Amino acid sequence: MKIFTFVLIFISIFVSSSSANNTDSTYEILLACFTKYTGQSAGSLSDVVLPRGSSSFAPALNAYIRNARFNTSTSLKPTVLILPRVYPHVQAAVVCARTLNLRLKIRSGGHDYDGLSYTSAAPFVVLDLSNLRNITVDAAEDGGSAWVEAGATIGELYYQIWKKSEIHGFPAGVCPTVGIGGHISGGGYGNMIRRFGLTVDYVVDARIVSVDGRILDRKAMGEDLFWAIRGGGGGSFAVVLAFKIKLVTVPRTVTVFRVVASNDENALNMAYKWQFVAPRTDTRLFMRLLLASVTENKTQTVQVSVRGLFLGNANDVVSLLTKEFPELGLKHENCTEMTWIQSVLWWDNHKDVKTAKPEILLDREPGSAKYLKRKSDYMETEMTKTELYRLFQKLKTVERTGLVLNPYGGKMNETSTTETPFPHRQKLYKIQHSTTWNEPGTEPERRFLRYCRSVHEYMTPFVSKNPRSAYFNYRDIDIGVNNHGNDSYREGEIYGKMYFGENFDRLVRVKTEVDPGNFFRNEQSIPTLPR
Numbered sequence: 039m040k041i042f043t044f045v046l047i048f049i050s051i052f053v054s055s056s057s058a059n060n061t062d063s064t065y066e067i068l069l070a071c072f073t074k075y076t077g078q079s080a081g082s083l084s085d086v087v088l089p090r091g092s093s094s095f096a097p098a099l100n101a102y103i104r105n106a107r108f109n110t111s112t113s114l115k116p117t118v119l120i121l122p123r124v125y126p127h128v129q130a131a132v133v134c135a136r137t138l139n140l141r142l143k144i145r146s147g148g149h150d151y152d153g154l155s156y157t158s159a160a161p162f163v164v165l166d167l168s169n170l171r172n173i174t175v176d177a178a179e180d181g182g183s184a185w186v187e188a189g190a191t192i193g194e195l196y197y198q199i200w201k202k203s204e205i206h207g208f209p210a211g212v213c214p215t216v217g218i219g220g221h222i223s224g225g226g227y228g229n230m231i232r233r234f235g236l237t238v239d240y241v242v243d244a245r246i247v248s249v250d251g252r253i254l255d256r257k258a259m260g261e262d263l264f265w266a267i268r269g270g271g272g273g274s275f276a277v278v279l280a281f282k283i284k285l286v287t288v289p290r291t292v293t294v295f296r297v298v299a300s301n302d303e304n305a306l307n308m309a310y311k312w313q314f315v316a317p318r319t320d321t322r323l324f325m326r327l328l329l330a331s332v333t334e335n336k337t338q339t340v341q342v343s344v345r346g347l348f349l350g351n352a353n354d355v356v357s358l359l360t361k362e363f364p365e366l367g368l369k370h371e372n373c374t375e376m377t378w379i380q381s382v383l384w385w386d387n388h389k390d391v392k393t394a395k396p397e398i399l400l401d402r403e404p405g406s407a408k409y410l411k412r413k414s415d416y417m418e419t420e421m422t423k424t425e426l427y428r429l430f431q432k433l434k435t436v437e438r439t440g441l442v443l444n445p446y447g448g449k450m451n452e453t454s455t456t457e458t459p460f461p462h463r464q465k466l467y468k469i470q471h472s473t474t475w476n477e478p479g480t481e482p483e484r485r486f487l488r489y490c491r492s493v494h495e496y497m498t499p500f501v502s503k504n505p506r507s508a509y510f511n512y513r514d515i516d517i518g519v520n521n522h523g524n525d526s527y528r529e530g531e532i533y534g535k536m537y538f539g540e541n542f543d544r545l546v547r548v549k550t551e552v553d554p555g556n557f558f559r560n561e562q563s564i565p566t567l568p569r
Contacts, residue, residue: 053275059127060119064117065089068163071134076126083473086127088119089239094121102148102168107483108157109407113212116143116164121376123169125245125253127275131165133251143560144273146188147217151412152513153222167219168402170279179201182285183242184208188219188278193382193399200396207288207378209234212385214399215406221291222281223272224511225460229324229347229385232317232448234286236385238268238458241340242280246272249553253279259552266548266564270459270538271352271510274545274564275552286377292429293348293355294385295373297366297565298341304365307344307429311365312344314421316445317466319362322349324537331433338437347381409483411490413471414512415501416462425500436489442470462507469497470512491516510537519561526556530565539561 052137069087073080088095098448099119103109117140122128135142145155156164167189175184175198175312182203186195193214199206209223209230226237231397234240243256254276256264263275272278299305309327316325325346332519344366348355359368374430376384376392383391421429433439450463462468473490475482498506508517517534520526527546534542542564549556550566 044072062089062091064138064163064343066162067138068118068134068140069187070138070550072127072130075130075133075465084121086121088121090115090117099164102145102166102217103156104148104154104407105151105153106407106409106478107411108153109476114162114164115156116158118559120163120165121169122165122167125170125247125279128165128167128170128247128279129251129253131163132247132249132277132557134556135163135165136249139336142558144219144277144558145217146219147191147215147221149213149216150220150513151410152515154513154515154562158560161511165277167217167277173198173493175202175285175424177197177206177285182206182287183282184285185280186218187280188272190218191402192218192221192399193386193398194218196379196382197396198400201213203285204377204379205287205290206285208237208283208285209240210237212382214382214386215401215403217282219272219278219392222283223267223269223278225269225458225509226511227444229326230286230288231450232324232347232445233321233349235449235453236458236459236460236463239395239453240284240286241268242284244268245279246276247279248276249555249557262544262548263552266459266545268458269510270541270548270564271544273560274558276547276558278530284464285530286491290377291351291375292378292381293346293350293352293373293375294381295346295348295368296343297368302339302430304367305340305424305521306430307365310345310423312443312526313417313466313528315359315363316443317447318359319447320348321448323347323355323358325445325554328440329429329433329443330357331353331436331438338434340433345385348383351375362502387440408474408476409470409478409486410474411487412473412512413490413494413514413516414509415469415471415494415497416465416507416509417467417469417500420503421500429496432493436473438475438486439473439489439493441493442472444468444470449491452556455539456541456544459541459545460510460540461541463508465502465507468509469501470509471497505535505539507539508533508536513562515561520559520563520565522556522559522565527568534564 062421120131143164146167170187170189173186192210211228299308312327328343330341380391388394445467455463471494473486475486520529545564549564556566
């Protein structure tokens with residue numbers, strides 16, 4: 039605390055003779071604070087604290103902007119980019135940004151769909167955790183665990199687990215470039231959700247930097263804060279440095295399959311029956327349904343496909359679905375048996391996964407970004423065949439827009455909705471509204487945003503209500519933003535109840551206790567209680 043007090047005194051003197059509104063002076067003051075706090079020279083911090091004018095600034099910033107909509111000439115850029123290499127750098131970032139009253143955005147993998155981890159309408163600083171990516175795996179036969187830092191990717195975690203064991207896995211997402219920090223702290227799910235539940239259900243410890251710059255583990259932070267960062271969005275409460283996770287046991291042979299409907303009538307029947315089978319079948323089976331608007335022979339139509347993972351062999355899943363889901367028409371030739379790590383590559387759309395090297399998962403694909411918009415919904419009851427037919431007709435009026443339906447049930451139904459901040463465990467299935475395009479410019483953006491929003495609006499009568507639910511990790515500013523003024527709680531309640539339901543007010547109480555000054559904030563963060 040002596041160092042912290044010295045920094046406060048030093049900064050107060052420095053700020054009195056400088057203008058923190060100026061980009062250059064903000065960098066200079068921030069760098070001076072870093073040198074005092076860490077004891078490092080300015081030269082040794084040249085790759086840690088980057089001003090906007092640095093030649094390294096743009097490449098480092100752009101590397102993890104995953105939505106091209108927020109990387110244009112008019113996009114507001116941070117005044118400073120901080121790339122910590124050790125934990126004291128993170129502590130310095132929090133202490134110094136808080137002292138200077140700088141808005142701090144926290145980024146791990148950059149997959150925040152609406153860019154809230156690296157954009158802002160007001161001057162801000164980005165804390166990029168991509169260099170903090172250490173993973174330590176203990177693959178004990180009777181369980182297994184791992185410490186994984188927030189800047190590591192899902193793919194890197196899967197790879198390190200595979201290196202230690204072929205019978206261990208982890209129930210997380212299917213996109214390997216997603217950062218662990220955001221994925222886990224927002225809830226996290228993947229294609230083993232029905233067998234094992236949410237990603238956060240396997241977090242047993244964590245390390246964070248609190249608002250006063252301290253490094254805390256589960257015991258030190260307390261159970262309320264530990265509860266909050268496992269699904270309530272870590273960035274509202276602290277900077278998450280690392281999570282300790284439990285591994286799960288996977289069979290040596292798993293089966294994947296993909297079936298595409300061959301005609302309109304079959305597509306409708308398949309989609310309708312899917313609703314009754316996918317959330318209730320054997321928990322070893324996950325079947326994702328995709329409804330996509332496509333152009334075939336210059337005619338707009340709807341393609342329906344099912345992608346599945348079965349934690350077992352092909353004979354068993356074909357036998358199961360022949361009985362429960364004959365409309366799918368699954369045959370042995372649709373199925374491929376493989377190892378779990380090969381199935382990870384298959385879900386990431388790699389070809390010839392049996393000869394592909396798992397090292398592919400270490401490719402972070404920096405700088406890769408498309409223009410996109412995502413929204414989400416939850417279903418509590420099945421749509422009728424007539425309602426589905428009308429949805430198909432709606433999808434035929436839009437371009438490159440579709441729905442991704444993910445079944446729940448199984449392990450999800452066995453866990454209380456208040457066990458973690460994630461409240462949607464009893465829902466039937468989740469919908470991701472997806473629109474992706476390649477053309478730059480305002481006209482294509484307006485057109486494709488209109489497509490996505492119109493389908494979302496069309497689904498209003500059929501989805502969950504009071505409130506209409508949404509998935510926090512599919513960030514969507516259409517449902518509300520917080521200006522952090524006098525109405526902060528009321529503004530936050532609008533989107534907060536959609537994301538967190540009955541758990542929202544508990545998250546607000548935790549936030550008020552651990553960060554009463556609301557330092558850790560963004561456009562959709564958890565607000566504090568009104569003073």
